[in-house]
Amino acid sequence: MRLESGNAPDIAYVPQPGLIERIANDFPDQITEVGEQAQSNIDEYYNEAWRGYGTVDDTLYGAPLGANAKSFVWYSPAAFEENGYEIPETWDDLMALSDQIVSDHPDVKPWCAGIESGGATGWPATDWVEDVMLRTAGPEAYDQWVEHEIPFDDPQVVEAVDTVGEILRNPDYVNGGLGEVQSIATTPFGEAGLPILDGSCYLHRQASFYQANWPEDVTVAEDGDVFAFFLPGQSAEDRPVLGAGEFTVALADRPEVAALQAYLTSPEWSNEKAKVSGPGWVSANSELDPANLESPIDQLAYELLTDEDATFRFDASDLMPAAVGAGTFWTEMTDWIASGKDTQEALSAIESSWPAE
Amino acid sequence: MDYLLGADSSTQKLVVMVVAILLFVGVMALVLFVAELPKMPRWATVVFFLGPALLLIAFGLVYPAINTVLSSFKSPNLQEWVGTDNYVEVFTNPSMRRVLLNTLLWVLLVPTVSTAIGLVYAVLVDRTRFEKLAKTLVFLPMAISMVGASIIWKFVYDFKPASRPQTGLANQFLVWLGLDTQQFLLNWPWNTLFLIAVMVWIQAGFAMTVLSASIKAIPDDIIEAAKLDGASNFRMFRSVTVPSIRPALVVVLTTVAMATLKVFDIVYSMTGGNFGTSIVANEFYIQTFRTAQRGVGATLAVLLFVMVVPIVVYNVRQMKLSEEQR
Numbered sequence: 001m002r003l004e005s006g007n008a009p010d011i012a013y014v015p016q017p018g019l020i021e022r023i024a025n026d027f028p029d030q031i032t033e034v035g036e037q038a039q040s041n042i043d044e045y046y047n048e049a050w051r052g053y054g055t056v057d058d059t060l061y062g063a064p065l066g067a068n069a070k071s072f073v074w075y076s077p078a079a080f081e082e083n084g085y086e087i088p089e090t091w092d093d094l095m096a097l098s099d100q101i102v103s104d105h106p107d108v109k110p111w112c113a114g115i116e117s118g119g120a121t122g123w124p125a126t127d128w129v130e131d132v133m134l135r136t137a138g139p140e141a142y143d144q145w146v147e148h149e150i151p152f153d154d155p156q157v158v159e160a161v162d163t164v165g166e167i168l169r170n171p172d173y174v175n176g177g178l179g180e181v182q183s184i185a186t187t188p189f190g191e192a193g194l195p196i197l198d199g200s201c202y203l204h205r206q207a208s209f210y211q212a213n214w215p216e217d218v219t220v221a222e223d224g225d226v227f228a229f230f231l232p233g234q235s236a237e238d239r240p241v242l243g244a245g246e247f248t249v250a251l252a253d254r255p256e257v258a259a260l261q262a263y264l265t266s267p268e269w270s271n272e273k274a275k276v277s278g279p280g281w282v283s284a285n286s287e288l289d290p291a292n293l294e295s296p297i298d299q300l301a302y303e304l305l306t307d308e309d310a311t312f313r314f315d316a317s318d319l320m321p322a323a324v325g326a327g328t329f330w331t332e333m334t335d336w337i338a339s340g341k342d343t344q345e346a347l348s349a350i351e352s353s354w355p356a357e
Numbered sequence: 358m359d360y361l362l363g364a365d366s367s368t369q370k371l372v373v374m375v376v377a378i379l380l381f382v383g384v385m386a387l388v389l390f391v392a393e394l395p396k397m398p399r400w401a402t403v404v405f406f407l408g409p410a411l412l413l414i415a416f417g418l419v420y421p422a423i424n425t426v427l428s429s430f431k432s433p434n435l436q437e438w439v440g441t442d443n444y445v446e447v448f449t450n451p452s453m454r455r456v457l458l459n460t461l462l463w464v465l466l467v468p469t470v471s472t473a474i475g476l477v478y479a480v481l482v483d484r485t486r487f488e489k490l491a492k493t494l495v496f497l498p499m500a501i502s503m504v505g506a507s508i509i510w511k512f513v514y515d516f517k518p519a520s521r522p523q524t525g526l527a528n529q530f531l532v533w534l535g536l537d538t539q540q541f542l543l544n545w546p547w548n549t550l551f552l553i554a555v556m557v558w559i560q561a562g563f564a565m566t567v568l569s570a571s572i573k574a575i576p577d578d579i580i581e582a583a584k585l586d587g588a589s590n591f592r593m594f595r596s597v598t599v600p601s602i603r604p605a606l607v608v609v610l611t612t613v614a615m616a617t618l619k620v621f622d623i624v625y626s627m628t629g630g631n632f633g634t635s636i637v638a639n640e641f642y643i644q645t646f647r648t649a650q651r652g653v654g655a656t657l658a659v660l661l662f663v664m665v666v667p668i669v670v671y672n673v674r675q676m677k678l679s680e681e682q683r
Contacts, residue, residue: 022649026434119629119647179518179540185632186516186543323433327648331452334631338543355433 010252011260014062016318017053018325020249024056032250034060035258041265045285047305049312053319054247062247063265066273067284069301070127070207070242070315072228074193079202087229089236091135095166101202102172109176111167112201113184114192115334122330124189125337126317127242128168128205133160134240135233139311146319148354153347161336161343168337176201185338196226205231207244208301212280220279221296228297230304241304244315245284284312321355328353422662428655435651443656452633453640457660459549460636463556463620464664468613471557472606475564479572480594492569496562503559503622510555511627514541545633552634555623560616564609571605572598604679611672618665637661 008030014020024031034042039060042051046064054062073094080087083104088094101110115124134142137156144150145157167173168184175183177195184192190213193204197218204210208228211220218225233239248264250257263269267287274281274288279295282288284305293299304310317325332346391397392405432439447453475495482491498506515525519538523529528538542548575598583597599606621638628634630643637657645654 117629119625119643121629121631177518177521179516179538182540182543183516183518186540322647322649327643327650331631338632 008251010250010254010257012249012251013065013246014249015244015246016325017062017247017314018319018322020054020062020247021056022322023249023251024059024061027251030251031061032253032257034063034250035262037262038063038258038265041262045265045267045287047284047286047312049314050245050284053314062249063261064284065246065248065264067243067245067282067305068207068209069282069304070244071131071231071240071304072206072208072210072297072301073231074196074204074206074210074226074228075202076196076199076225077222077227078225079196079199085202088232090232091234094232098167098173098203108200108202109172109174110202111173112176112178112192112195112204113168113174114178114187114189115184115337116186116188120326120330121185122332122334123317124192124206125164125168125184125333126329127207127315128164129157129161129333130313130316131205131231131240131242132163133157133316134242134311134313135231135238136160136163139240139313142313142316146316148320152324152351152354153344157347158343161347165336165343169340181340182338185334193226208282208297209280211295211297224296228300230300237309239304239307239310241307241310241312242315243284243305243312244318323353323355324350425655425658425662428652429659431652431655433650433652439652443652446653447656447660452635455545455633456635456637456640459634460618460664462546462549463553463617463636464614466550466553467556467560467617468610470553471560471613472564472568472609474557474561475566475609476568476599476606478561479565479569480598483569483572492565495565498559499562501559503620504626506555506559507623507626510558511542514551514627516540516542542628542634543632548628548632548634552623552627555627556617556620560613564613567605567609568602571602575601604675607675608672611668611675614668615665615672618661618668637664 008027012023014023034054042054042060042063050064051060054060054064075087079085083101085097085100086093088097098110101108113124113128115122117123130142133145133156136159137145141150141156145152145154150156169181171181174181175187177198177200178184178187178192189206193201193206193210193213194215195201196204197215210228214220214226220226230239248261250261265285267285270283270285270288271292273283274292279298282293282298282301282305284302286306288302290299290302293302305312317329319325320329328350332341332350335341336343336346388405392402428435429443430438430440431443447457478491478495482488485491501509512524513526514528515523516528516538517523517525519528519532523532523538525538525541527541531538541551579597579601580593583593588596619638620636621642624630624634624636624639625642630636630639635643637660641654641657641661644650644657
């Protein structure tokens with residue numbers, strides 16, 4: 001906004017790679033390539049995927065800052081122990097566990113979800129689809145989908161959305177403690193996991209940052225009141241991680257701006273920031289010392305983000321053009337849940353809203 | 358000069374403020390002095406008095422308006438001309454048509470319902486013992502910000518399954534009556550009607566206050582003459598009260614209609630425009646700032662302008678008419 005009004009800051013924190021591309025296209029004179037020092041920091045301390053997400057047309061404009069991992073399922077360790085439930089290792093285990101909960105506890109539902117978020121309603125549903133897309137179609141298809149090399153209503157995407165529907169539109173599985181399937185659309189995402197606390201729901205898929213939404217007297221730890229496990233892949237070896245993060249973009253070509261940007265990519269800064277920020281802040285900097293992360297879920301998220309065997313992919317809705325990623329993808333998924341819209345129909349509507357090249 | 362332009366500390370800023378005020382007083386004094394000079398030609402006086410206002414209108418209103426109209430014929434990032442594509446999009450896309458239909462519902466229902474409620478209420482409490490208290494109660498919502506009112510009502514409509522403790526007042530009533538809880542904001546067209554209820558709740562107080570004042574201004578001799586002729590209460594209302602306050606009714610109707618067309622806060626904070634509740638002002642915001650479709654956004658702004666203009670014109674003409682009558 002400040003760019004459009006001609007009053008740009010020297011350095012901007014940008015939460016979406018899609019926005020970096022928009023700035024690069026609309027304000028080519030102001031956006032400045034990441035400086036040498038920062039470039040070498042990024043190569044040294046970050047997974048190469050991050051460089052790709054900060055790059056527009058072979059030029060690196062965005063330097064990674066914070067990060068979060070989204071492929072988590074929240075649960076109550078106590079409830080799992082009581083019922084003898086194991087943390088599922090594969091997608092099939094997860095579905096078997098859901099069925100197990102249905103038959104053990106006919107009065108409650110295994111899953112709870114909520115996608116209401118004011119003007120951004122729908123984003124938790126798009127995260128679901130992205131996470132499942134990574135699992136059912138794989139990272140290559142995911143990249144093609146993001147780049148619009150395959151259409152938005154490609155059969156692989158339909159399959160992913162229908163797989164999500166097996167949980168989110170299954171009246172036997174949702175919506176623990178919150179109502180019918182439709183109530184997912186009107187439940188604020190921040191409240192959606194809370195039924196886990198009173199046992200009216202067992203599983204809630206949400207990012208690591210959901211730790212901030214638990215009441216103050218709830219302990220987030222593996223042996224505490226709530227914790228999260230990795231949303232399993234098709235097999236135990238298949239470990240795709242959906243995540244997101246912020247980037248810094250320099251909008252002024254001055255040495256002190258480049259120096260600041262470089263400092264923000266350094267391990268020193270990440271460690272200091274982790275110490276002062278407390279729970280909820282993670283970066284993907286490989287030299288970040290996990291001991292500086294106060295909360296166990298942050299440590300788990302950090303492990304996933306820097307895991308060599310895990311395949312990291314950035315939140316697709318942040319990469320797609322805003323008309324889709326912050327527009328029809330949200331609204332059509334909301335309709336898909338609220339009014340039971342047909343999967344193919346919803347995806348075709350999104351496809352037709354993709355801006356012409 | 359640097360000292361004034363690069364003010365950093367509080368003292369510097371205070372000095373800048375004093376200098377600016379002195380400058381303003383000086384310029385105004387000069388303008389007034391020059392304009393009052395006995396030998397000034399008439400045109401110069403006109404320029405001195407009208408010029409500043411015209412300049413401000415040109416830069417603050419006319420220029421942005423023309424710019425918006427031009428933008429409505431351009432691509433999302435305003436770089437290329439696309440002809441009437443944006444208009445075709447707004448009038449053919451099903452979800453956009455829903456937006457237009459909702460806006461029509463709002464602009465038809467809010468002014469009529471809130472004026473009707475305000476009028477009936479004003480007549481009923483007129484000259485009763487509790488008049489002041491009763492009027493204050495209805496007027497109170499006017500004092501709350503739109504966003505505040507929306508958040509209050511969002512809680513009122515809040516949904517929880519009937520088996521669990523309720524947070525929403527409306528659903529709590531349903532539970533007390535032994536009924537199932539309802540999703541008030543989910544299903545069209547009911548959700549739009551429940552949002553409209555919020556705006557009526559806010560605007561009825563305004564209608565009531567203005568109408569009540571003009572009811573009190575009806576000359577006593579007319580009322581007494583009607584009573585002597587044996588008019589019933591209903592006859593009094595229909596043939597004396599309503600015709601006497603007709604100008605005020607028109608002003609209230611049109612003012613509320615204009616406020617309704619521009620309403621954004623209620624939809625934005627209660628549903629975010631989801632579930633088919635979006636209206637033009639909200640959609641304009643979403644298209645321009647969230648999905649970066651600035652061309653379509655400008656088109657919606659132009660439509661909003663086109664819809665408001667006839668109401669404004671009518672409003673102004675009515676005001677002139679009623680002034681001439683006096």
